Amino acid sequence: MENFSFCNPVRVEFGKDKEKNIGKYMSEFEAKKALIIYGSNRIKNSGLFDVVISSLKENGIEFTVCGGVKSNPVLSKVKEGIEIAKKYGADSILAVGGGSVLDSAKAISVGACYDGDVWDFFLGKKPVKALKIFDIITLAATGSEMNSGAVITNEDTLQKYSCISPVMFPKVSVINPELQKSVSREYLVYSASDVIAHSIEAYFTAKNRPNLINLQVEANIKTIMRTTEILLDKPDDYNARAEFAWAATMALNGLTHLGLGGYSFPNHMIEHAMSAVSDCPHGAGLSVIMPAWMMWYRDNNIEQFKRFAYEIFGLNEAKDGILALKKWFEKIGTPTKLSELKIEGEILDEVKNVAINSTKKYGVTEFYSKKVIDEIFELAK
Amino acid sequence: MENFSFCNPVRVEFGKDKEKNIGKYMSEFEAKKALIIYGSNRIKNSGLFDVVISSLKENGIEFTVCGGVKSNPVLSKVKEGIEIAKKYGADSILAVGGGSVLDSAKAISVGACYDGDVWDFFLGKKPVKALKIFDIITLAATGSEMNSGAVITNEDTLQKYSCISPVMFPKVSVINPELQKSVSREYLVYSASDVIAHSIEAYFTAKNRPNLINLQVEANIKTIMRTTEILLDKPDDYNARAEFAWAATMALNGLTHLGLGGYSFPNHMIEHAMSAVSDCPHGAGLSVIMPAWMMWYRDNNIEQFKRFAYEIFGLNEAKDGILALKKWFEKIGTPTKLSELKIEGEILDEVKNVAINSTKKYGVTEFYSKKVIDEIFELAK
Numbered sequence: 001m002e003n004f005s006f007c008n009p010v011r012v013e014f015g016k017d018k019e020k021n022i023g024k025y026m027s028e029f030e031a032k033k034a035l036i037i038y039g040s041n042r043i044k045n046s047g048l049f050d051v052v053i054s055s056l057k058e059n060g061i062e063f064t065v066c067g068g069v070k071s072n073p074v075l076s077k078v079k080e081g082i083e084i085a086k087k088y089g090a091d092s093i094l095a096v097g098g099g100s101v102l103d104s105a106k107a108i109s110v111g112a113c114y115d116g117d118v119w120d121f122f123l124g125k126k127p128v129k130a131l132k133i134f135d136i137i138t139l140a141a142t143g144s145e146m147n148s149g150a151v152i153t154n155e156d157t158l159q160k161y162s163c164i165s166p167v168m169f170p171k172v173s174v175i176n177p178e179l180q181k182s183v184s185r186e187y188l189v190y191s192a193s194d195v196i197a198h199s200i201e202a203y204f205t206a207k208n209r210p211n212l213i214n215l216q217v218e219a220n221i222k223t224i225m226r227t228t229e230i231l232l233d234k235p236d237d238y239n240a241r242a243e244f245a246w247a248a249t250m251a252l253n254g255l256t257h258l259g260l261g262g263y264s265f266p267n268h269m270i271e272h273a274m275s276a277v278s279d280c281p282h283g284a285g286l287s288v289i290m291p292a293w294m295m296w297y298r299d300n301n302i303e304q305f306k307r308f309a310y311e312i313f314g315l316n317e318a319k320d321g322i323l324a325l326k327k328w329f330e331k332i333g334t335p336t337k338l339s340e341l342k343i344e345g346e347i348l349d350e351v352k353n354v355a356i357n358s359t360k361k362y363g364v365t366e367f368y369s370k371k372v373i374d375e376i377f378e379l380a381k
Numbered sequence: 382m383e384n385f386s387f388c389n390p391v392r393v394e395f396g397k398d399k400e401k402n403i404g405k406y407m408s409e410f411e412a413k414k415a416l417i418i419y420g421s422n423r424i425k426n427s428g429l430f431d432v433v434i435s436s437l438k439e440n441g442i443e444f445t446v447c448g449g450v451k452s453n454p455v456l457s458k459v460k461e462g463i464e465i466a467k468k469y470g471a472d473s474i475l476a477v478g479g480g481s482v483l484d485s486a487k488a489i490s491v492g493a494c495y496d497g498d499v500w501d502f503f504l505g506k507k508p509v510k511a512l513k514i515f516d517i518i519t520l521a522a523t524g525s526e527m528n529s530g531a532v533i534t535n536e537d538t539l540q541k542y543s544c545i546s547p548v549m550f551p552k553v554s555v556i557n558p559e560l561q562k563s564v565s566r567e568y569l570v571y572s573a574s575d576v577i578a579h580s581i582e583a584y585f586t587a588k589n590r591p592n593l594i595n596l597q598v599e600a601n602i603k604t605i606m607r608t609t610e611i612l613l614d615k616p617d618d619y620n621a622r623a624e625f626a627w628a629a630t631m632a633l634n635g636l637t638h639l640g641l642g643g644y645s646f647p648n649h650m651i652e653h654a655m656s657a658v659s660d661c662p663h664g665a666g667l668s669v670i671m672p673a674w675m676m677w678y679r680d681n682n683i684e685q686f687k688r689f690a691y692e693i694f695g696l697n698e699a700k701d702g703i704l705a706l707k708k709w710f711e712k713i714g715t716p717t718k719l720s721e722l723k724i725e726g727e728i729l730d731e732v733k734n735v736a737i738n739s740t741k742k743y744g745v746t747e748f749y750s751k752k753v754i755d756e757i758f759e760l761a762k
Contacts, residue, residue, distance in 0.1 A: 004393075005393070212627060219597055259396075
């Protein structure tokens, strides 16, 4: 195991009805003026929005709102939120929605405490201050509810970049699996793909692989696969929904990335280029690129690929494990081919250019040259 | 999964040479006057003490010391430490040693901020304030470095009780596996037993068993068993030492106890009576009582015992899994019979009385009557 430093101070309030206490949780952190960030009107139609504002009012917390955050959240919306937060004098941000909403909220929270362009933080500048961040997460996938990262797309430059800083840890994250029942079948399987991607990136790319960490990663993957299948059949299964949600959180809260030394997120790097250019759903892009990347990369770490095949699918050959994952993606109904995402021709060329350009930003240790990117995308056709 | 609330703000600094920065870590939390708690002179002879005080001096942190903490740490020593801390005006406590030293430090940290008797906190009163707690952990077992609990023995009443409070989370815990190399063979196997006990208590007693949590618990048990065997053969194996240490931390930092609803620690309750009366090593007491308790309890949760047998030992029958664990304890050289601990005759009678009396304190859901305690101890003979 390599040396590491770990601290994750997020308080998780997990379970039924927890959202009803959001005002109480926020007032424990002395929040008084909140900006509520959300996506579509789904949260208003479901009644969740009313629950939230009742709780804020009961606890004497004033608020204003900024809705309309979309999947693959964009910088322009973040800037709109920052302006509202500054004008309103917000001391806190409450995200009500999925990872895109929370990531936007995190970016707004640092942007509201900064005079310059918030994009600076996505190009490497370290934020030093943020408004207090709270969230009610309505879609389990990104793990953003228990980490300090945010991913935002700059529409002008087509850069889909991340910023990671301890100031962006949420104070309290509410995870009520019941609120996640309304997630569509499509987004459930995209989410499964996203969590599996979070799990495998370091699992395959890290040179140091403590067995304990391997077991923890495999526990998350097995849980996601098992519960996805249950939920496709029975969307109301609370325990399956709960385990799916908690595995998603555990997959990217830092614990499964400890002691590995260097590792990288090549699938995310490539997929971010895909969704930045084509606006495909992140999880759908990942289920296309993962089997291709795994085929391309497997000889770099053949023993770990064999382990994956055996532990996850009971198979002996590295290649068979990758094919089994692809087949499983097909079974649950998430795309495995570029054509399903309509990433072809000129769009594909642009995606490749963006992917190559973002190599350095993502700290991918092996340089992903044009030749390499061509090879990987060829395998994804 | 049952509802839960989780927050673990401990910062872990894990790996080689980390203890050299202890002064820096402490000054990040504005520590200026520290009370150093330690056990035997082992830390002086090894040079660790000098490393620590150099780092404190470099960072302008004044200090005083209180040594002599013993295994199964006692209230009188805690009171001595409290008096020193108060007189000295300490703002922080630095524990350098194993779980007994750290638990004493935690108790001192709350006692130093309280005018009454610190034992009040072990009888149910909630502490509201504590000195800042830091530690360099030299023996992996208790998990105290990443939780908010402490266990202290009141020698007058023979109560070995715990206190759990968020104010007792360490600010920074240093875990350098190299410092744990000097742990004796005996204490290594007692530690293995302790971590396995932390793992199985809720695993068997909780009514709600999310599969993800089961997998995480099993990952810790498998890691402890694998690395113990390596370390008995090669005490210098750094990676094995590191995984052992991290599994010990993960086994009791709260994560494997989430979503279970009610559960209890009957093995700990019974063992605490054993070590309070006889002063046997905690881990040695546990390796005696665990197989006995498991045999006695198994029909209450037969499926989970079957799962344990299969996942840990590849066996199909509940009983065989328990026997395999007992055999493994014998193989590594930790006791499995009361006679090995010299707990017999009048001592055994006293142990039984103390165990029955502490039932309520430990929140053991099934009442452990005299008849039950007799039955369990009979199985431990």
